Amino acid sequence: MTSFDVAKRAGVSQSTVARVFARPALVAEATRNRVSRAARELGYVPSAIAGGMRNQRSGLVGVVVPAQGEYWQSVISAFARQVGEGSRQLLVTTFRDVQAVEGAIQSISRYRLDGLVLASSTIGVGQISRLTQPNHAVVAFNQPAAAGIAPLVTVDNQGGAAALARHLIELGVKSAAFVGGVSSASTDQLRYRGAVEQFGAREISLPYIEAGSFTYDAGYKIGANLAEVGRIPDALVVAADEIAFGVIDGLRRHGVSVPGDVRVTGFDGVPQSAWEGYGLTTLVQPIEQMVASVLQLLSLSAVDQIVTIEGELRIANTTRGETSHG
């Protein structure tokens, strides 16, 4: 089905058919109706491939995100929703290893994307700079290390962690530890920094414990370990909700009460954190708002643009009640 088929059926030229779909106002109503009907009868829909070729705009927005994790799935959802609201479409590429990102970008770039969103704090800075190419607009998502190399939209990691830490301090916490995902991730570093500054100001040290990945299982091991060793601080500041769920279950499995024996906080605000089963105190990322910012930045092209969005402290069961010291 091409516009020629429709043209023949409607008894007009091909370009009139094209106009009916691209700029209907330029076509007389009678003609327009005739063409529309012919198109409907033939089941014709203009080809975005051909149009994209002609226009040098594919109408495609790509996102490159980690293959796993509740948080990233929410991010994909948000992009799908918001990109779909325009007349554009979303190309999703996931990757397991950071090494695979390079290849993923290459194959996705073949589609001459109108915009490319790079997510994941574990993508290296070198990779980002190699990708800030003329053709497509690139925006980094939650990847503080990209600052200055590509336009960036990120939640306020440091400020968010600081808010969580202050909340714990107000609760009377006298000792704490930080459970990170991957220490080389820039989000991890900023969250740690945000927390350590607050605790430091109260002369409370904040050891860094690395889970190894941003997963439930990694968190579970940390929780179980802490419980077995037995030296449990008053609070655990965990770098991500998903790790925190694991930490909590690992602790509880070994008889440690949360929040009774130890208060736990997360980061991200994934849907389950609000479920009563965990009721996790966390820093909620306003994902929809962040995604909206990304889509705006895509139209601009200022490399040094940085949009930092404040998250929202959401207090729940895992930090309820006073500490024994309190």
Place this chain on the structure above:
Amino acid sequence: MTSFDVAKRAGVSQSTVARVFARPALVAEATRNRVSRAARELGYVPSAIAGGMRNQRSGLVGVVVPAQGEYWQSVISAFARQVGEGSRQLLVTTFRDVQAVEGAIQSISRYRLDGLVLASSTIGVGQISRLTQPNHAVVAFNQPAAAGIAPLVTVDNQGGAAALARHLIELGVKSAAFVGGVSSASTDQLRYRGAVEQFGAREISLPYIEAGSFTYDAGYKIGANLAEVGRIPDALVVAADEIAFGVIDGLRRHGVSVPGDVRVTGFDGVPQSAWEGYGLTTLVQPIEQMVASVLQLLSLSAVDQIVTIEGELRIANTTRGETSHG
């Protein structure tokens, strides 16, 4: 950057450049290296848009899925992973209302997809048939109602629910109820049927309770309601994990013990069901395998193809222990 630019730099014709990328074996090694180097220096990547136009194959696979729900997010992830492993790309379109599906399909069809996957049991049969068009291959995912209209890949809903029911019966359950999501959904109906047959064979009636949506909140209300009314059966067979989490929290909030007072089962096997915080007995859908089947069916084109995949009964905390009758 076009193949002409590369050709000029490498001192060959444009068609040689194209060959190097499309069918490298047909080009002498020396030439090939020269071209590859030129391409790399210029940062040239062949345009899939132009290629798709010429070949009438976009290399794009589209999925249309509901905008929300843990389960669907896992499905998107699986598609992204598996489609990406080929040299194809994934176009994701989400929708909130079933009414929006029609429009979503239209705009996605403009990309001349090599394959289109329709997911969600709430898409109407009429819509599906209107979409089984010549151009692109359509496969229905977990949408039993599509049987005969489009090739279909689905988990064995009825068999899975039956397995859950038998498990509960073996536990000595004497009364039960079914909590569905949306009664018009074909998956809901089959799951109910699978359970009701098993209970019926033991002379146990199985009232159907409709939550109204496949969400945690809808489940929570049901759970809270049941607890308040106080007539709690020995077991609740819930149509989806996410609803089940809500049911459990709603019950527990009002002092009802799970599995002490009532055993609860889910369906889907989303990641959190395996987390100890809930430890939900459920029917695990082998999503990766189902997605693989879909991608295979896309190449074929037998409308009456139906692939039914067995799920796996995973027993966990929410059905542990004997009933008081047992």
Place this chain on the structure above:
DNA sequence: ATGAAAGCGCTAACAG
């Protein structure tokens, strides 16, 4: 083994 040339379906400038 390489080059020349046609054409995929569309848009937009231009002519009428």
Place this chain on the structure above:
DNA sequence: CTGTTAGCGCTTTCAT
């Protein structure tokens, strides 16, 4: 308001 025309960048015969 509508028709004619020239490409967009690539793949693929068909020659050489």
